[in-house]
Amino acid sequence: MSSVTTKIPYNSLTRFMTTLKLTQPITLSRSLSTTTETRTQKLERIADELLDLTKLERYDYSILFRHKMGLNRYGPALSGPSSAGAAAAGSGPPEAKAAAEKTVFDVKLEKFDASAKIKIIKEVRTFTDLGLKEAKDMVEKVPVVVKKGATKEEADSIAQKLKELGATVVLE
Incomplete structure (x- = not known):
C-alpha cells in the first residue's frame, strides 16, 4: 500500500508564524487590546496544532479547508451567508440558467404509436450505429x-x- 505525500509550502507557513509573533496589538482601548491578544493567541495555538499534524493529516x-472555503475544483461552494446573498442577487432561478447554458442533450424516446414501430426502428438506425436487432430491442424498452x-x-x-412518426420525445 503506497502512502500519499504532498509538499507543504513551509516557507509560507513560517512567514505566517513570524508575522504573528511580530504583530503587536493596537491599544486604542483596553477591550480592543485584550481582543487582539486573544486573537493572536488563538492563531498561534492553531498554527502549533497544524505543525503537530502528520503529513497525511495535513x-x-x-x-x-479548500472545500470549506469553496476553493475545490468543482466550483464555488453554495453554502454560507455570503453565497446566499450572491444567489439572491442573481437573476432568475438557477434551473433557468442551467437550461440556457446547456449545450449537450440526450434524446429520450418516451412512447410511440404501435402502428409506427417499424418506422421508428428504421429512424433510430439512421442516427445510431445499431443493427436492426439492437435498434428493435432499444425501441421496445421505452422509455429509453x-x-x-x-x-x-x-x-x-x-x-x-x-415526432413526425408519432413518437413522444424529450430532450434532457
Whole structure:
C-alpha cells in the first residue's frame, strides 16, 4: 500500500508564524487590546496544532479547508451567508440558467404509436450505429435514451423526425 505525500509550502507557513509573533496589538482601548491578544493567541495555538499534524493529516486538512472555503475544483461552494446573498442577487432561478447554458442533450424516446414501430426502428438506425436487432430491442424498452451527447441542432432534428412518426420525445 503506497502512502500519499504532498509538499507543504513551509516557507509560507513560517512567514505566517513570524508575522504573528511580530504583530503587536493596537491599544486604542483596553477591550480592543485584550481582543487582539486573544486573537493572536488563538492563531498561534492553531498554527502549533497544524505543525503537530502528520503529513497525511495535513493533506486531509488541506482538502477539507479548500472545500470549506469553496476553493475545490468543482466550483464555488453554495453554502454560507455570503453565497446566499450572491444567489439572491442573481437573476432568475438557477434551473433557468442551467437550461440556457446547456449545450449537450440526450434524446429520450418516451412512447410511440404501435402502428409506427417499424418506422421508428428504421429512424433510430439512421442516427445510431445499431443493427436492426439492437435498434428493435432499444425501441421496445421505452422509455429509453436513443441518442446521448447530441448538440442542440442535432437533438432538435432527431426529435422532430421522431415526432413526425408519432413518437413522444424529450430532450434532457
